[in-house]
Amino acid sequence: MGDFLQLLTGSINPYYLQIIVNIGIGIILALGLNVITGLTGQLSLGHAAFMSIGAFTSALLTIKLGMPFFANLALTGFITAGVAALIGLPILRLTGDYLAICTLGFAEIVKVVFLNLEITNKALGLTVPSAITAVPMPIVVWLVVVVSIICVTFIHSSRFGRALMAVRGDEIAAEAMGINVTLYKVQSFAIGAFLAGVGGGLYAHFMGYINPSDFGFLKSVDILSMIVLGGLGSITGSVIGASILSAAPEFLRFMASYRMLVYGGLLVCMMIFRPNGLMGGLNFTSLVLRTLGRKPHMKTVMDQKTAKTSES
Amino acid sequence: MAILELKNVTIRFGGLVAVNDVNLTVEKGTIQALIGPNGAGKSTLFNLITGIYQPTSGSIHFKERSVNGTPTYKIAAAGIGRTFQNIRLFTDLTVLDNILIGAHSRGRWNLAGALMKFTPWVRKEEGKLLNLAKECLQMVDLSYRAFELSGNLPYGEQRRLEIARALALQPDLLLLDEPAAGMNPQEKAELMAMVQRIRATGITVFLVEHDMKFVMGISDRIAVLDYGEKIAEGSPEEIRRNPKVIEAYLGKGAADAHA
Numbered sequence: 111m112g113d114f115l116q117l118l119t120g121s122i123n124p125y126y127l128q129i130i131v132n133i134g135i136g137i138i139l140a141l142g143l144n145v146i147t148g149l150t151g152q153l154s155l156g157h158a159a160f161m162s163i164g165a166f167t168s169a170l171l172t173i174k175l176g177m178p179f180f181a182n183l184a185l186t187g188f189i190t191a192g193v194a195a196l197i198g199l200p201i202l203r204l205t206g207d208y209l210a211i212c213t214l215g216f217a218e219i220v221k222v223v224f225l226n227l228e229i230t231n232k233a234l235g236l237t238v239p240s241a242i243t244a245v246p247m248p249i250v251v252w253l254v255v256v257v258s259i260i261c262v263t264f265i266h267s268s269r270f271g272r273a274l275m276a277v278r279g280d281e282i283a284a285e286a287m288g289i290n291v292t293l294y295k296v297q298s299f300a301i302g303a304f305l306a307g308v309g310g311g312l313y314a315h316f317m318g319y320i321n322p323s324d325f326g327f328l329k330s331v332d333i334l335s336m337i338v339l340g341g342l343g344s345i346t347g348s349v350i351g352a353s354i355l356s357a358a359p360e361f362l363r364f365m366a367s368y369r370m371l372v373y374g375g376l377l378v379c380m381m382i383f384r385p386n387g388l389m390g391g392l393n394f395t396s397l398v399l400r401t402l403g404r405k406p407h408m409k410t411v412m413d414q415k416t417a418k419t420s421e422s
Numbered sequence: 423m424a425i426l427e428l429k430n431v432t433i434r435f436g437g438l439v440a441v442n443d444v445n446l447t448v449e450k451g452t453i454q455a456l457i458g459p460n461g462a463g464k465s466t467l468f469n470l471i472t473g474i475y476q477p478t479s480g481s482i483h484f485k486e487r488s489v490n491g492t493p494t495y496k497i498a499a500a501g502i503g504r505t506f507q508n509i510r511l512f513t514d515l516t517v518l519d520n521i522l523i524g525a526h527s528r529g530r531w532n533l534a535g536a537l538m539k540f541t542p543w544v545r546k547e548e549g550k551l552l553n554l555a556k557e558c559l560q561m562v563d564l565s566y567r568a569f570e571l572s573g574n575l576p577y578g579e580q581r582r583l584e585i586a587r588a589l590a591l592q593p594d595l596l597l598l599d600e601p602a603a604g605m606n607p608q609e610k611a612e613l614m615a616m617v618q619r620i621r622a623t624g625i626t627v628f629l630v631e632h633d634m635k636f637v638m639g640i641s642d643r644i645a646v647l648d649y650g651e652k653i654a655e656g657s658p659e660e661i662r663r664n665p666k667v668i669e670a671y672l673g674k675g676a677a678d679a680h681a
């Protein structure tokens with residue numbers, strides 16, 4: 111099985127393979143930020159910092175401890191989530207612009223720290239040995255993508271997810287409904303950071319080389335653009351947005367230095383024609399159900415009651 | 423027995439004393455009203471009870487327990503549900519989701535529950551919350567709206583939805599801040615019946631309302647607030663005849679003419 115997959119990925123042009131992996135990692139990062147910004151409504155401008163923490167943690171776990179890759183990824187996720195919870199506790203009391211500025215500052219601090227630490231090899235960056243895994247790396251990445259999508263989908267339609275959406279909608283009303291707003295914000299931050307950390311770990315091992323400058327402000331804006339393009343709060347949107355924006359720079363490469371211009375223009379058009387994002391207000395499941403002429407499950411549950419009241 | 427007790431409660435916003443040395447009790451199982459001119463401090467009093475504001479001095483007891491310093495979400499979970507004068511629904515969510523959020527403190531499963539969505543324990547709880555939500559929707563006659571975005575509901579229905587959302591908390595005490603505001607006479611009559619139904623289930627109701635017909639028709643007791651001070655308290659009959667109240671509402675001359 112492993113050999114077959116090895117052969118399969120080996121037969122793909124390495125350049126395309128890299129794009130495929132980039133898209134996968136982009137999706138993981140976008141899904142995480144979408145929990146923080148899309149689902150919970152907390153604007154974070156420093157998501158790349160969590161990716162950075164994850165990348166360096168994961169790299170060091172491999173280099174210094176030789177930890178098996180899956181344990182490494184899980185531990186990396188938890189460490190990154192822990193860091194997010196620690197910094198989230200004080201800064202998530204802020205709202206709106208203040209929070210955004212704080213996350214921005216945090217990301218810069220992380221970058222500067224890694225640029226100056228001996229253990230992360232300062233500005234030279236780290237060379238990361240490739241991971242020893244049963245299946246090839248691109249498949250690992252996409253397995254993580256699938257698991258992440260499933261987990262985030264579960265979160266969306268749960269009591270936990272509803273509490274996050276309540277925080278997004280109105281913090282005072284959420285508190286009045288018995289929701290500990292600060293606690294839920296911190297948890298949401300930690301979940302987003304967990305995914306970013308795992309994404310960073312995958313990135314480090316696939317690329318084989320990481321540098322603190324890879325995870326700067328532009329990277330954060332990149333991830334934010336993915337979820338805005340796809341539609342805040344939409345999982346399908348995050349996947350589509352991340353796919354487009356992870357692949358776009360490659361396809362626009364022939365325009366060399368103009369590609370950021372096109373990229374910007376694309377986003378402006380988006381804001382004009384679909385301000386809620388490509389998938390804004392839609393989700394994949396309900397879209398499919400609607401085209402099939404079927405009602406979502408919950409609706410049928412409620413229909414009996416509805417019929418009764420309209421009679422009376 | 424008093425379910426809610428305020429002792430010498432005062433709150434200052436800078437120089438403004440919004441609530442001044444108020445003593446007030448709400449008896450269990452009653453419908454109590456709080457009236458007073460605009461800016462009297464009624465909403466502020468509700469915000470004090472629910473921990474959104476902390477009193478500058480004085481104490482508030484709910485079910486004989488002090489709630490001073492208790493965060494809002496804990497007070498809610500302890501059994502105080504409320505609505506807001508300026509409706510605060512989660513407008514981008516469905517009616518049903520709004521109610522399910524109201525039922526938050528009746529569930530336990532958190533992040534772990536979300537990730538184990540299809541295990542019997544989590545499904546059982548979701549089913550329980552869904553049933554509770556249905557009951558609350560029926561209580562305010564909004565079942566037929568369950569899957570609409572709450573922001574798309576007409577004003578009167580939004581007010582009722584907010585009540586249903588507070589009921590999903592299964593509160594012992596329900597605070598309603600101007601529930602009839604913006605409703606037409608027929609909606610008001612329906613609302614009155616609704617509040618009485620709610621009380622009949624054992625929930626104590628404490629409401630702020632401007633519509634005198636509504637207040638007089640429904641309340642067991644009425645307290646009157648003016649410039650942050652409690653100027654009167656009693657049965658609807660007593661309040662109707664109280665000269666201080668007439669003065670606060672209609673001015674000094676009217677009170678004299680009445681006497």
Ligand SMILES: Nc1ncnc2c1ncn2[C@@H]1O[C@H](COP(=O)(O)OP(=O)(O)O)[C@@H](O)[C@H]1O
Pocket residue numbers: 435438440458459460461462463464465466467
């Ligand atoms: N957060 C606040 N900061 C400053 N002043 C406030 C605040 N909340 C209420 N007030 C003031 O307290 C007074 C009472 O307001 P309120 O309780 O809303 O009156 P009402 O009886 O009409 O509900 C008003 O003068 C209002 O401006």
Ligand SMILES: [Mg+2]
Pocket residue numbers: 464465466507
């Ligand atoms: Mg008011």
